[in-house]
Amino acid sequence: MSEAPFKFEKANRGLMERLFEPPAVGRMSPVANVVAYFLLAVWSIFVLFPLYWVVITSFKDAAAVNQGPFYIPFVDFVPNLNAWRAQFTEDANCNLSSIGRQFGLLVYNAFAFIVSPVVTLQPMEPQICKIFLAFTNSIVVSAASTALCVAIGSMAAYALVRVQYKPKFGNIMMFVALTVLVIAATTYTRAPWWASSAVALALFFFLARALGKHFTRTLGNGDILFWIISQRILPPIVVIIPIYVMFQAVGLLDTHLALITVYAVANLPIVVWLMYDFFSSLPIELEESAQLDGATRFGIFWDIVLPLTRPGLAATTLLTLILSWNEYLFAVFLATAKVQTMPIMVAAKNAGEKGVFWWEMCAIIVVMIIPVIIMAVFLQRFIAKGVLLGAVKG
Amino acid sequence: MADVTNNSYQPGTSPAGASSGMSWGEWLDRHSRTFFITPAVTLILIFAIFPTFYSIVFALSRVRFTADGLQFRFVGLQNFAKQFFGNDQVHFLGKTEGIGVLGWVFFGAVTAAVLWWLYRSLRITSPVGMLGRLISAAMAIFIAWIMGASLLAGSTIGTLLTTLFYVFVGCALQFVIGTGLAFLCSQPIAGKNFFRVIFFIPLMVTPLGVGYAMKMVADITKGPFEPLLRGFGIENWVWSADPWAARFVMMICDSWQWIPFIFICMLAALENVPRDHVEAAQVDGASSVQIFREITWPQIVPVAVTVLLIRTIEAFKIVDLPNIMTGGGPGSSTESMTLHSLYIWRSNDIGTSAAVAYLLLILTVVVCASFFNYVVLGQLRKARA
Amino acid sequence: MASGKAGVPVSFDKIQKSFGPVRVLEELNLQVEPGEFLVLLGASGSGKTTALRILSGLETASAGRVLIGGRDVTDILPKYRDISMVFQSYALYPHKTVAENIGFPLKVRKVPQAEQEVQIRDAAAQVQLGELLHRYPRELSGGQRQRVALARAIIRRPSVFLMDEPLSNLDAKLRGHMRAELKHMQEKFGITTIYVTHDQIEAMTLARRVAILERGVLQQLATPAEIYNNPANLFVAQFIGSPPMNVVQGALDGKAFMSNGAAIATSVGGRIAKAVLGVRPEDCSVVAPAKGAIKGEIYATELIGDHTLVTLKAGNDMLTVKAAKDFTAKLGEKAGVAFSTDRLFVFDECNGLRVR
Numbered sequence A: 001m002s003e004a005p006f007k008f009e010k011a012n013r014g015l016m017e018r019l020f021e022p023p024a025v026g027r028m029s030p031v032a033n034v035v036a037y038f039l040l041a042v043w044s045i046f047v048l049f050p051l052y053w054v055v056i057t058s059f060k061d062a063a064a065v066n067q068g069p070f071y072i073p074f075v076d077f078v079p080n081l082n083a084w085r086a087q088f089t090e091d092a093n094c095n096l097s098s099i100g101r102q103f104g105l106l107v108y109n110a111f112a113f114i115v116s117p118v119v120t121l122q123p124m125e126p127q128i129c130k131i132f133l134a135f136t137n138s139i140v141v142s143a144a145s146t147a148l149c150v151a152i153g154s155m156a157a158y159a160l161v162r163v164q165y166k167p168k169f170g171n172i173m174m175f176v177a178l179t180v181l182v183i184a185a186t187t188y189t190r191a192p193w194w195a196s197s198a199v200a201l202a203l204f205f206f207l208a209r210a211l212g213k214h215f216t217r218t219l220g221n222g223d224i225l226f227w228i229i230s231q232r233i234l235p236p237i238v239v240i241i242p243i244y245v246m247f248q249a250v251g252l253l254d255t256h257l258a259l260i261t262v263y264a265v266a267n268l269p270i271v272v273w274l275m276y277d278f279f280s281s282l283p284i285e286l287e288e289s290a291q292l293d294g295a296t297r298f299g300i301f302w303d304i305v306l307p308l309t310r311p312g313l314a315a316t317t318l319l320t321l322i323l324s325w326n327e328y329l330f331a332v333f334l335a336t337a338k339v340q341t342m343p344i345m346v347a348a349k350n351a352g353e354k355g356v357f358w359w360e361m362c363a364i365i366v367v368m369i370i371p372v373i374i375m376a377v378f379l380q381r382f383i384a385k386g387v388l389l390g391a392v393k394g
Numbered sequence B: 001m002a003d004v005t006n007n008s009y010q011p012g013t014s015p016a017g018a019s020s021g022m023s024w025g026e027w028l029d030r031h032s033r034t035f036f037i038t039p040a041v042t043l044i045l046i047f048a049i050f051p052t053f054y055s056i057v058f059a060l061s062r063v064r065f066t067a068d069g070l071q072f073r074f075v076g077l078q079n080f081a082k083q084f085f086g087n088d089q090v091h092f093l094g095k096t097e098g099i100g101v102l103g104w105v106f107f108g109a110v111t112a113a114v115l116w117w118l119y120r121s122l123r124i125t126s127p128v129g130m131l132g133r134l135i136s137a138a139m140a141i142f143i144a145w146i147m148g149a150s151l152l153a154g155s156t157i158g159t160l161l162t163t164l165f166y167v168f169v170g171c172a173l174q175f176v177i178g179t180g181l182a183f184l185c186s187q188p189i190a191g192k193n194f195f196r197v198i199f200f201i202p203l204m205v206t207p208l209g210v211g212y213a214m215k216m217v218a219d220i221t222k223g224p225f226e227p228l229l230r231g232f233g234i235e236n237w238v239w240s241a242d243p244w245a246a247r248f249v250m251m252i253c254d255s256w257q258w259i260p261f262i263f264i265c266m267l268a269a270l271e272n273v274p275r276d277h278v279e280a281a282q283v284d285g286a287s288s289v290q291i292f293r294e295i296t297w298p299q300i301v302p303v304a305v306t307v308l309l310i311r312t313i314e315a316f317k318i319v320d321l322p323n324i325m326t327g328g329g330p331g332s333s334t335e336s337m338t339l340h341s342l343y344i345w346r347s348n349d350i351g352t353s354a355a356v357a358y359l360l361l362i363l364t365v366v367v368c369a370s371f372f373n374y375v376v377l378g379q380l381r382k383a384r385a
Numbered sequence C: 001m002a003s004g005k006a007g008v009p010v011s012f013d014k015i016q017k018s019f020g021p022v023r024v025l026e027e028l029n030l031q032v033e034p035g036e037f038l039v040l041l042g043a044s045g046s047g048k049t050t051a052l053r054i055l056s057g058l059e060t061a062s063a064g065r066v067l068i069g070g071r072d073v074t075d076i077l078p079k080y081r082d083i084s085m086v087f088q089s090y091a092l093y094p095h096k097t098v099a100e101n102i103g104f105p106l107k108v109r110k111v112p113q114a115e116q117e118v119q120i121r122d123a124a125a126q127v128q129l130g131e132l133l134h135r136y137p138r139e140l141s142g143g144q145r146q147r148v149a150l151a152r153a154i155i156r157r158p159s160v161f162l163m164d165e166p167l168s169n170l171d172a173k174l175r176g177h178m179r180a181e182l183k184h185m186q187e188k189f190g191i192t193t194i195y196v197t198h199d200q201i202e203a204m205t206l207a208r209r210v211a212i213l214e215r216g217v218l219q220q221l222a223t224p225a226e227i228y229n230n231p232a233n234l235f236v237a238q239f240i241g242s243p244p245m246n247v248v249q250g251a252l253d254g255k256a257f258m259s260n261g262a263a264i265a266t267s268v269g270g271r272i273a274k275a276v277l278g279v280r281p282e283d284c285s286v287v288a289p290a291k292g293a294i295k296g297e298i299y300a301t302e303l304i305g306d307h308t309l310v311t312l313k314a315g316n317d318m319l320t321v322k323a324a325k326d327f328t329a330k331l332g333e334k335a336g337v338a339f340s341t342d343r344l345f346v347f348d349e350c351n352g353l354r355v356r
């Protein structure tokens, strides 16, 4: 058989082998070590430098920014807190009492939303410093939309794993046709949108009852899953104009509710996709035995399934939270004044007439990215696992 | 015992007996399969499907905001035609007057390749599959022509090609670097957890923040590289005035943000390759290169193509970076299609804005569906078969 | 196919291995003779796989040296050691067919395609896999996968074969066949082979010598017969043999073993306060209570086929006796156990060592 030159003796190895061969399994050769650390160091600098620049810029003043680049605080420029003061303390409305009032209103509105037919929502504190307003808006919008999205998405994902759905192809086509009719009617005949949608909905249920049994072609869970996930392909710019018009029609422009729902829908495909994989990796026996014990489906979902997928749920929640926290395009359209979020606030700093206040903008960016970076440290393993699972299972 | 039987889950219970005594909770439970999925489907229908259809109306109309709501005037395909033949052509497609020799050669080569591919797939696909392939082929040929006529002829390119540049060149670059970094971090290196966390951070930073940070860093008069540029004697060179330099800066900044995504996914995939496979190959005498080519790579290909698909889908949506860093300039050379649409919206031409958005939708769907059907699906099938 | 490099000696020289605080191998000294078929036998977790991995270079020893063919290979990469190994987990490449899996060692050596095919077919035939060559590992049963792993190892003629429980997943008939096949091949080519198993029948039938490992310590290294007839310590005595050796607690008092007031004559002398008497079930016989060295009552009888296993309860000890297949007795009946003096083993209970 083939007699390769087996390099038994370590001493016999040539210089090249010493340099390029690892000394043992699980170690790296000297050259590979040097190259690897060099590349990793270069990339670390590439990644960290812009962030470093943002952080130090937030401690610069106009002079330090405008008079050429300065790199190291205390060495070539004197850091100061002007930018931070401008955001937080110099604003007359940034006092504790208005922040407290703002919080009170938030709580009140959260309650009022539930009983909104009876109580009317109060407008948010108008006399509040901008950064705090934006920060609370961002928190309210991203937290609420995440909660909504994860709740709805994981329910749907669970159902797709455990229940067989067989939507009829004909019914779907009928729905599409009616949708087109509603759109045509409201646009060209000036019929009120609520009237035409109500008629179409009633018509749909009637026709589905009447004709449904004649349709034979059905779709399966796989099709529904694919349909939901594929919504992620939809570029936001395609839907944002109609959504803007829709919210305008119902008078919900520039409200938290508008942003919350739109963000939730935008992230729904991701939640369904990730949670579907977590749920389908659960053994069915647990749920079956609970079923025999007489638990309801909601009970099973709440008491047994959700606790079991807690790690996946946590990862999905955090991912959704970060995506909504960073969202910009929808907010540009839908948050025109009162519910401006942090990204809008950052962008607004670009439009000052005295030029860009880079230092103030950097301070806001720092405020914005600190929470997500902390999360990132905890999140990266989760996300990789989740995405990987999804990728392998398709 | 009797109680237990009453409450227990009985799919076959006849509704006749149950209807009178059925409690609220039981009714809910009985219809739970509907309640589980209805909210998600409803939300998507209202906020994704309905607007997508509604958008067609916008795209086919001239829209005006009036005191009592929107006014639509049906204009047919005019908004679309404008992009291809009318006054928006240069903006969308680029200057396509003189197609040169190089352009013809490229166009011819691509067309021939696509037709050959179609001919070969004649035998293996169903009529529906063939229709899909015809659409992919048509788009490929069209894009090849546009590339030949504008890019390869040396004239201005439009937002269509700029978007494709961000998507294809950007994704390729991100994939190569991301996978390379993942490979490095999967090696036995001290402190790899540290690098792992560091490399992940950009993904979490808001794209807007990335835009501004990069704008500062890339600033040629006050940015950190100013002394360096001066050292090279190119302080008068302004990247944001050179279309291609500006595009490359956009793409690099986009990569700064997105390489981490590919990095963590590929790292997870690499670490998922069972260790004993590599060990068996080592004992069998394979070199590191052989091990990577024969053992590791084939096992991570399914993940790789999926990650690439996800990244491609998201890449088509690029808007924040060019919006912030260059405002689409110089001219419109860094405008992506989303930004193109956004700017038209700002000029109150809602119909045209919707038309451009729709073109983006068609482009995204055809490209991603092609990639999914011809590449990803095949790999996943191979992995799972 | 010349057995030019056959018969390479292998030795572990004071090998130690710990994973963090866990000590897995403690000063393992083991000389494998050229061309020998050595079986490493031990309970689960005793460090067998670890020893093989150190020999193959996949794991670095914490201390000590590994020698193959008299040369120190402690710091040599696995690919230069010229060994082939069957992994306990099979380690089949999921994206390669059976044929590609088997042929992989040849492929990395750039053996010409035609020759590869011939050898793949030979190796597959040896493990009776000829008709499955185009399947993927996921389409195979556990036993078939194991045979693919085996074929991938035996397609080459390396200096040393390392086999980590290569037959554990096969049915009894196939296992018997494969044992014979392996033994034949090993003798024909004379390649030094280290074979890991926890199945003592396999160890006894295959090995020229058996090394018994427990908690990382080599207990005895000897031929199968020697191990059976002359166990070095209590552990080996109890580990080998089925049903296991009977043990009786007691004390060694001069020439006799004292237990529960009964004195049993032994061939060894000495005084040990806490000693253990061992006797194999086939060296005992059930006799009338008066005649037995130990008295007890029948606890259970099991007909095994050509013999009956009788369990007796004597004080706190349970004794198993191999009796004729027509043996009958009522449960609870009084009975005695007799043994031949020269088949008794006495062990020191403190260190488990054999008292000779």
Ligand SMILES: Nc1ncnc2c1ncn2[C@@H]1O[C@H](COP(=O)(O)OP(=O)(O)OP(=O)(O)O)[C@@H](O)[C@H]1O
Residues within 6 Å of the ligand: C019, C022, C024, C042, C043, C044, C045, C046, C047, C048, C049, C050, C051, C088, C198
């Ligand atoms: N990588 C490792 N890290 C920590 N402990 C390990 C590692 N590998 C093995 N061990 C421990 O070393 C001991 C010996 O393991 P080894 O795999 O050698 O056992 P074995 O004799 O092959 O057992 P089996 O018959 O079950 O295969 C076990 O207790 C195991 O837990």
Ligand SMILES: [Mg+2]
Residues within 6 Å of the ligand: C048, C049, C050, C088, C164
């Ligand atoms: Mg083992």
